[in-house]
Amino acid sequence: MIRLPGPRRPRSAAAPASGGAPGAAAAPPAAVLDPRAIERLHELDPTGSQGVVERVLRAYQNALARQIDEIDAARGADDSERLSRLAHTLKSSSASVGAVRLSQLCAGVERALRTQPPAALGAEVEALIHEARQVAAAVRAILVV
Amino acid sequence: MSPAAPATADDRTREKPRVLLVDDDEVTLMLTAIALRERGFQVVECESGKRALEILAETTPDIVVLDALMPEPDGFTTCRLLRAMPGFENVPVLMLTGLDDDASITRAYEAGATDFFVKSSQWSLLDGRLRYLLRASRTRLELERSKAKLARAQDLARMGSFDWRGQGRLVLSGEALRVFGYPPAESTGLRALLRMVPAEDRRLLVRMLRDATKRGSVFTTDVPINLWDGGERVIHVEAEPEFNEQGQAIGYTGILQDVTDRRVAEDKIRHLANFDALTGLPNRRQLIWRAERALDHAKRMQHQCALLLIDLDRFKVINDTLGHHSGDELLMEVARRLRGCVRHSDQVLDGAYELGGLRSHRSLEAVGRLGGDEFVALLPEVADEHDADRVAQRILEVTREPIFVGGQECFVTASVGVAMFPRDGGTVADLMRNSDVAMYSVKGTGRNAAAIYGPQLAGRGREKLELETALHKAIERNELVLHYQPKIDVRNARLIGVEALMRWQRGGRLVAPGEFIPLAEETGLIVPLSEWAMGEAARQARTWQQSFGFAESIAVNLPSRLFERSNLIDHIHHCVTTQGVPHRVIMLEITEDNLMKDLQNVIPALHRLNEIGVEIAIDDFGTGYSSLSYLTTLPISELKIDRSFVRDLGVSPQSSAVVTAIIALARSLGLRVIAEGVETLRQMEVLHRLGVVVMQGFLFSRPVAPGDLESWLDQSVRSRAAPWIGQATELEAAAEHPRAVSGRV
Numbered sequence A: 001m002i003r004l005p006g007p008r009r010p011r012s013a014a015a016p017a018s019g020g021a022p023g024a025a026a027a028p029p030a031a032v033l034d035p036r037a038i039e040r041l042h043e044l045d046p047t048g049s050q051g052v053v054e055r056v057l058r059a060y061q062n063a064l065a066r067q068i069d070e071i072d073a074a075r076g077a078d079d080s081e082r083l084s085r086l087a088h089t090l091k092s093s094s095a096s097v098g099a100v101r102l103s104q105l106c107a108g109v110e111r112a113l114r115t116q117p118p119a120a121l122g123a124e125v126e127a128l129i130h131e132a133r134q135v136a137a138a139v140r141a142i143l144v145v
Numbered sequence B: 001m002s003p004a005a006p007a008t009a010d011d012r013t014r015e016k017p018r019v020l021l022v023d024d025d026e027v028t029l030m031l032t033a034i035a036l037r038e039r040g041f042q043v044v045e046c047e048s049g050k051r052a053l054e055i056l057a058e059t060t061p062d063i064v065v066l067d068a069l070m071p072e073p074d075g076f077t078t079c080r081l082l083r084a085m086p087g088f089e090n091v092p093v094l095m096l097t098g099l100d101d102d103a104s105i106t107r108a109y110e111a112g113a114t115d116f117f118v119k120s121s122q123w124s125l126l127d128g129r130l131r132y133l134l135r136a137s138r139t140r141l142e143l144e145r146s147k148a149k150l151a152r153a154q155d156l157a158r159m160g161s162f163d164w165r166g167q168g169r170l171v172l173s174g175e176a177l178r179v180f181g182y183p184p185a186e187s188t189g190l191r192a193l194l195r196m197v198p199a200e201d202r203r204l205l206v207r208m209l210r211d212a213t214k215r216g217s218v219f220t221t222d223v224p225i226n227l228w229d230g231g232e233r234v235i236h237v238e239a240e241p242e243f244n245e246q247g248q249a250i251g252y253t254g255i256l257q258d259v260t261d262r263r264v265a266e267d268k269i270r271h272l273a274n275f276d277a278l279t280g281l282p283n284r285r286q287l288i289w290r291a292e293r294a295l296d297h298a299k300r301m302q303h304q305c306a307l308l309l310i311d312l313d314r315f316k317v318i319n320d321t322l323g324h325h326s327g328d329e330l331l332m333e334v335a336r337r338l339r340g341c342v343r344h345s346d347q348v349l350d351g352a353y354e355l356g357g358l359r360s361h362r363s364l365e366a367v368g369r370l371g372g373d374e375f376v377a378l379l380p381e382v383a384d385e386h387d388a389d390r391v392a393q394r395i396l397e398v399t400r401e402p403i404f405v406g407g408q409e410c411f412v413t414a415s416v417g418v419a420m421f422p423r424d425g426g427t428v429a430d431l432m433r434n435s436d437v438a439m440y441s442v443k444g445t446g447r448n449a450a451a452i453y454g455p456q457l458a459g460r461g462r463e464k465l466e467l468e469t470a471l472h473k474a475i476e477r478n479e480l481v482l483h484y485q486p487k488i489d490v491r492n493a494r495l496i497g498v499e500a501l502m503r504w505q506r507g508g509r510l511v512a513p514g515e516f517i518p519l520a521e522e523t524g525l526i527v528p529l530s531e532w533a534m535g536e537a538a539r540q541a542r543t544w545q546q547s548f549g550f551a552e553s554i555a556v557n558l559p560s561r562l563f564e565r566s567n568l569i570d571h572i573h574h575c576v577t578t579q580g581v582p583h584r585v586i587m588l589e590i591t592e593d594n595l596m597k598d599l600q601n602v603i604p605a606l607h608r609l610n611e612i613g614v615e616i617a618i619d620d621f622g623t624g625y626s627s628l629s630y631l632t633t634l635p636i637s638e639l640k641i642d643r644s645f646v647r648d649l650g651v652s653p654q655s656s657a658v659v660t661a662i663i664a665l666a667r668s669l670g671l672r673v674i675a676e677g678v679e680t681l682r683q684m685e686v687l688h689r690l691g692v693v694v695m696q697g698f699l700f701s702r703p704v705a706p707g708d709l710e711s712w713l714d715q716s717v718r719s720r721a722a723p724w725i726g727q728a729t730e731l732e733a734a735a736e737h738p739r740a741v742s743g744r745v
Helices: A035-044 A052-077 A080-097 A100-113 A118-143 B009-013 B026-038 B049-058 B075-084 B102-110 B123-156 B174-179 B190-194 B199-215 B260-274 B284-301 B315-322 B324-339 B351-355 B358-364 B385-400 B428-444 B455-474 B513-523 B526-548 B560-564 B568-579 B592-597 B599-612 B629-633 B643-648 B653-669 B681-690 B706-718 B723-734
Strands: B018-022 B042-046 B063-067 B093-097 B115-118 B159-164 B170-172 B219-226 B232-243 B249-258 B304-312 B366-371 B374-382 B403-405 B408-410 B414-421 B450-452 B480-489 B494-506 B509-511 B553-557 B586-591 B615-621 B638-641 B672-675
Touching (some): A035 A052, A035 B026, A052 A118, A052 B026, B018 B026, B018 B049, B026 B042, B042 B049, B049 B075, B063 B075, B063 B123, B093 B123, B102 B115, B115 B123, B174 B249, B190 B199, B199 B219, B232 B260, B284 B304, B284 B358, B284 B374, B304 B385, B304 B428, B315 B324, B315 B408, B315 B599, B324 B385, B385 B414, B385 B450, B414 B428, B428 B450, B428 B455, B428 B513, B455 B494, B455 B513, B480 B526, B480 B706, B494 B513, B494 B526, B513 B526, B526 B568, B526 B706, B560 B592, B560 B599, B568 B599, B586 B592, B592 B599, B592 B615, B599 B615, B629 B653, B638 B643, B638 B653, B643 B653, B643 B681, B681 B723
Parallel strands (some): B018 B042, B063 B093, B494 B553, B586 B615, B615 B638
Antiparallel strands (some): B159 B249, B219 B232, B232 B249, B304 B374, B304 B414, B366 B374, B403 B408
């Protein structure tokens, strides 16, 4: 089930039927995913008939999994340009789904890469990957894959 | 958040705008697409610039939304490529950039993006921006179309606009340049344009420009220019001053228009209104205008003017004989000759005249055509009447020269009347009238001459005018009567007919024909008079027929112009049939002079008259043309020997010779002969001896009133009481008259 704060709890088609397992998501999703962002997604599809929230989150999930690997690879290859582009893309898509902290980390890395090589940003990139994994887990928890 | 951004009615009624959305991040792409669709857009999603260009090759969206940062081709490159595609020069392109990315914003504009937008999940902002761009794009498109339309309209109207900021900073629109014959992108200055204006107009124009700019006033004028290709144009300029916030004039803005065609049309109209279409001479209107100016000038400068009225003699005959086409040709030739007699000026004159100098009245001098065969020569300055007379004589000379028209030579003469300003009249109307009086005095004394107006003419004119007016009313007032003079066959003292003679009972006085017939002929009143006479004669014939069995003919005098009238036959037919009398009751008398004047016109009428039984007599015979050969071809019945020969019979031997000759001629042609003016028994005797047996004159009877004819018959013929009867009978008995002519031989 998709955990959502706020007044409206839509009978989302995206909401997995397996509901009623709040404890399953140990990590508090609110910490990595801003509920207001999810709410905005719902507003795009108020009746839920288009399954917008699920579609977006699945797309994000797929992209995120791929991007984590790519970022890891780019870091290893010291490929500044590739790393920068990945950070840029992840920055905006993360913001869209409410992964605010991840988006900020991406922005930081993107900005730092303009002046520094990837090698100098080991910690920041590590933090980014870490956060990305947290977000992936949170999304997975929502979607109850 | 409201579900949809405010949209104008226009937006809503319009079809859903089509958006091409390009973003390599599938999450953003998907979200944005969903958000826009929810707000009423049709969205085509696309994850790369390369793919976007492929889509654009096939369809044209209303707007393109491009993510700036993408793998090559990135947003900037895609935008640049897109702009290079035909048809996409003006499609709005919105570039999506990061919040902190100033460089991208600059690059976006450089790549040809219409606007940039910082990515945001506030979808209403994006919606609003897109709709704004679409509206702007539509407005811009409309503006482009409207500009194109304006340019086209200006082009068609040969119109253009300009801005002038003084000191030679003149900016002309492409259309305005075209008006001056320049290619659309050429640059030019006021100086160069002024050089196209002819020097004289240029000075005037520059003065006007200075005045207008000094006073900051509106400037409107028509300027003639010479194009480089030699063409002449008239440019209409309308400019109004522009002011800055402080109210100071900072220049002019205005329009230019090529009004050459309009000017040409206006000139043509002015020409048509002022000049005679046939001869090209000034018409009545223009002449009067010129004459008025000339009089003004003459008054100011204390000199004399002359007005010459020229009327062609017997033009109508030429027109009727040779046809109107030849008549027109003749008028054109006469016009050409008359022009040569004065310093003719062809300028169309109106306000322009006022600009001239002291001698400008010379340009008023002209020959004009008043209409028909009437011309006028205006001499704006003459020293005296001899000056005017010299011109009149020249006019007579040039018109006398034979004119070749319609395949033959024509001989034309003119009558010219001259009136002098100020002596003969202070206004144009007075001068026209008095030159007319002078001209008519020429007509009355044999034509082909000139006369200068004098008060003695005016007196006669006034008397004549009175008489004419009265004569007009004579018919309707029943003031006209016919008196009748018997024609007698002296052999047997028999009445063989009467001649009708017109009398005018005017205010208790009987006016003799000699006093009013010439005037009637001159004014054309002779036509209704003669028509009346025929009707009256027919009526009288019927009355006499009923009262005493009158069965002879009544001879009516007819001027030649009546023979020209196509309805003469109809009229006679009508007169006799309404009275129930035969056609032969009417006999027509035409004088030899009249006959000869219009022979060509008269002959057909004579033939037709003969066919219906109306006989023709030639009056005053022997006084006219000496050549008598024409008589052989004419269908006439009777010759009336002129009274002058009768009067001199027994006095001058020539008279009897003439009478003898006439009788011989008549016999050979089978014509009756009748002697007029027989007053004495002696005359009767001689005529009888010479072979004339039909006579008319005081000896037998004066012309008598209709009611008196029967009593005359009773008293003198039937009673055989008249003195001439005895003598005539004696003569008849005494002599054999082998030469006697009685009726057709």
